[in-house]
Amino acid sequence: MTAAHQFLEQARRITRDLRHRGLIQTALRKYEVKRDEKKRAFPDWESARQAAAEVKWDAINHLDTYLEDFVTRLEARGTRVHWASTAAEARDAILGVVRDRKAKSIIKSKAMTAEEIHLNDALEKEGYEVVESDLGEYIVQLRHEPPYHIVFPAMHLTRDEISDLFHRELGSAQTREPEELTMIARRVLRQKYITADIGITGANFAVAETGMVSITENEGNARLTSALPRTMITLLGIEKVIPALEDLALFLPMLATAGAGQTLTGYNTMYSGPRQPGEADGPEEWHVVLLDNRRTELLADPEQRDALHCIRCGACLNVCPIFRNVGGHTYGTAYSGPIGSVITPHLRGLKDWKHLSGASSLCGACTEACPVKIDLHHHLLQNRRNAVMEDAPLLERLAYQLFAVVANHPTLWQFAKEMGRTFQPFHRWVLRTKLDPAKAWTATRDLPPMAEMSFKEWWRTRQ
């Protein structure tokens, strides 16, 4: 089954699932209230967006310079940097470190980049135990499914489902209290932190000026992941770079506000190296893996380059009418929602993923929500155009050629109209059956009847 079929199939199922809809609408309504409240704390949200967009523009359009600055400073403080052109190279770099350290167990904090390169599968295939420590990620890991949303991985589950899951997988008693459920996970994961040999994290920003990796989280799981294991590995995309430390004063509140409706996320931590002389704890070694994985192809498209400005806040998912109806898993990609629909064709090939450009009502809610002003809905249109230019389906091409001929010849146009008027009454005999020529439309919508008289004819009668 192609990715496009998979999408349609699952979308058809999920859009009719009222339970799913209720759950997502409730969660996102709560988010909207908090987000609006926090946005009001900004005297001028629009100017903040403009500034964030400009700083990201500067970073991405001088990526070579800033990336080299970042790496030079990191390496100067004893961090080992690995450059990975592809997902496979990134997996190999990480597997290499894990093998060298003869690691047994690995604790991981949330990293969408790791989902992108299917890191957990690769590690598990080699026999290593990898445990997700973010509560939402831990829940979906126990269910053997990918995260539903880039910020809220388990938002599609009810407390009862989570309780059943913990009961089945961890042997805990059933409970309806989110607090008790959280404590069950806390107890299990505590031991994992203490015994893990390796901690793997993602990153939110890479500061060129000071050679720091900034990680944003609420639970403290990334703090522990980077404090207790002897080896720390951080995986990040090359587009995470920002020029200066002071830029965090702008991005941290914006990420928190747009992403989760918070003033600031619980822990915002900047790492500049492994344990330094005289420090109490921290990893003996730190490996930073820089991932390209076709980001440079997106960079080479000036029209859509700003998609690399993305700070992965998830705001565009939350406001997208398509995401809210089809849900996160339907996309079948690491990055879902509008931003995922824009970048996936670049990262994984337009041919197989062009259908995502149609997963949009072009309402522009995503573009308006984006804290770094990515022109998301126009990029979806551009991807549609690019897909047609690259390889338009024969039938579609013929159909448009036929339409062009008819539309250019008034007699043919008149004839087509007459045909339509004559035959439309018989349409109901085949309506929504296999013989229905307009089935793609009529399956979910009504076909309006053609007017008895065209405007031209009416005008003629008035003369």
Next chain:
Amino acid sequence: MSAREQILGRIREALRKSAPIPGHTHADHPSANHPPHPPVPPAGAGRSAFATPVIPLRPSAAARPWLPPGGVTPAEQWERFCAASTELKTAVQEFESVEAAHARLRELATEQGWTGVASHHAPLTDAAISALGLPTLFTDGGYPVNDLEKCSVGITECDALVAQTGSVLVTSRSTGGRALSVLPPHHLVLARRAQLVPDLGAALELAKARYAPHWPSMISFITGPSRTGDIERILVLGAHGPRQLTVFLLP
């Protein structure tokens, strides 16, 4: 060619075409033919009036009037810090004297039944620990992780308090390492009034002035107790880190 050179090479090749600065041009009608590209301005040139500090003193607040304010006067800043803390469920208490703070600390120890305390050597913490008189694990220079995990509370100093966000700034060098402020179930911060700064920008500047270029390996803004909303978006405190965050403000 190494992966590093390959990636940097691809980036340089890609950047030979320039992209418009957001908000300055807008492609409403996507066209297959890109307009001719103007030369790329040098690094840093994209920061127009918005991002360039204009006043050297407290540039963060002055250059970013559109960010949530942290307050101008110390009284405003303290008010803002307290309001943010209330929302975050951080317990904040201000004391007239160090002795009063120590007395409250002993009360807390009894109320919460502290058995072991973890801390680090610094003026405020040393004084508090001797006033408490409980078995104490000092993390400076290394410690057994299992022992720290058993402690009832981690008592630390901080580098700054941020009025704008209700955050506490800690580092791996000044506050006992990376785990002390997140592993025990209660994190208690001893701060001086003078450590209150208006906003994140000011806190970052302060850290830079104090440490650059010999940065501690970790600096962290702690904003409230550890929290999660991963189950039905319902707030739960103490997801992995401390369930309680307490800030004592000393004169």
